[in-house]
Amino acid sequence: xxxxxxxxxxxxxxxxxxxxxxxxxxxxxxxxxxxxxxxxxxxxxxxxxxxxxxxxxxxxxxxxxxxxxxxxxxxxxxxxxxxxxxxxxxxxxxxxxxxxxxxxxxxxxxxxxxxxxxxxxxxxxxxxxxxxxxxxxxxxxxxxxxxxxxxxxxxxxxxxxxxxxxxxxxxxxxxxxxxxxxxxxxxxxxxxxxxxxxxxxxxxxxxxx
Amino acid sequence: xxxxxxxxxxxxxxxxxxxxxxxxxxxxxxxxxxxxxxxxxxxxxxxxxxxxxxxxxxxxxxxxxxxxxxxxxxxxxxxxxxxxx
Numbered sequence: 001x002x003x004x005x006x007x008x009x010x011x012x013x014x015x016x017x018x019x020x021x022x023x024x025x026x027x028x029x030x031x032x033x034x035x036x037x038x039x040x041x042x043x044x045x046x047x048x049x050x051x052x053x054x055x056x057x058x059x060x061x062x063x064x065x066x067x068x069x070x071x072x073x074x075x076x077x078x079x080x081x082x083x084x085x086x087x088x089x090x091x092x093x094x095x096x097x098x099x100x101x102x103x104x105x106x107x108x109x110x111x112x113x114x115x116x117x118x119x120x121x122x123x124x125x126x127x128x129x130x131x132x133x134x135x136x137x138x139x140x141x142x143x144x145x146x147x148x149x150x151x152x153x154x155x156x157x158x159x160x161x162x163x164x165x166x167x168x169x170x171x172x173x174x175x176x177x178x179x180x181x182x183x184x185x186x187x188x189x190x191x192x193x194x195x196x197x198x199x200x201x202x203x204x205x206x207x208x209x
Numbered sequence: 210x211x212x213x214x215x216x217x218x219x220x221x222x223x224x225x226x227x228x229x230x231x232x233x234x235x236x237x238x239x240x241x242x243x244x245x246x247x248x249x250x251x252x253x254x255x256x257x258x259x260x261x262x263x264x265x266x267x268x269x270x271x272x273x274x275x276x277x278x279x280x281x282x283x284x285x286x287x288x289x290x291x292x293x294x
Contacts, residue, residue: 027283034276039267042275046265055265059275060282067283068290117216121244124251129258141262160256166224185220192248192255199254 019079023070030070034063037080040162041087047157048091050146051098058094062087077171081164084172088154095150118189120196128199144194148187155180156187210238215245223253
């Protein structure tokens with residue numbers, strides 16, 4: 001049995017209103033969109049390219065591309081998801097240029113299943129972040145996430161750092177939902193495994209002066 | 210439930226997107242399997258640590274510079290686009 005849905009006009013979100021103004025040539029509206037998402041795009045770009053200059057370029061190129069293709073944006077997804085998709089593609093292109101010896105693709109098959117299986121199981125200290133000073137912690141986290149294959153790293157960053165939903169991540173990366181879920185699981189488990197070494201409860205001498 | 214089955218559902222479990230029945234099976238498993246409990250707990254911490262880490266924040270001065278560059282490029286694009294029409 002099907003019901004006929006009344007044709008209710010959806011209220012246009014405040015953001016979609018900005019996008020429409022930008023589409024009509026209002027550059028101030030576009031600048032507001034830049035202001036909203038430049039930090040996110042920068043973070044994503046830096047996580048993928050692992051290089052500050054490349055990330056700066058990606059931010060500029062992604063927004064310029066969004067600007068010049070704005071009329072092609074169909075409004076079927078959020079503007080942010082569409083922008084992330086552009087930014088991820090730009091970032092992957094940079095990465096390919098920088099590391100031509102390795103094919104970089106979100107579809108790359110990842111070695112073996114075993115990579116993600118927990119090998120080391122140990123309780124962590126209750127406040128692992130407090131075991132290190134800020135600079136040390138930053139260094140540990142950066143090096144650890146950089147060790148993940150780009151396809152895993154990107155899914156983890158979009159889902160767990162930027163907070164996109166599974167569906168939005170799938171849209172932004174042009175992956176299926178099961179592919180996003182499987183990569184996310186492996187990314188999380190691999191990061192956990194690698195962080196084990198730094199955050200395990202220490203057997204003795206911990207906390208004593 | 211085997212540990213491998215638990216692991217397969219770990220992401221859904223942490224994201225809270227399971228139906229009640231599956232969730233309660235996983236909770237039962239966690240109640241007696243210490244290894245899975247630790248893996249689950251440390252994976253949750255891994256996510257939280259990264260979420261709170263503020264790696265790669267965009268510094269204010271760079272932000273201003275980038276935005277200016279973006280808007281300049283956009284207005285050049287608009288001009289050349291008009292000339293080509």
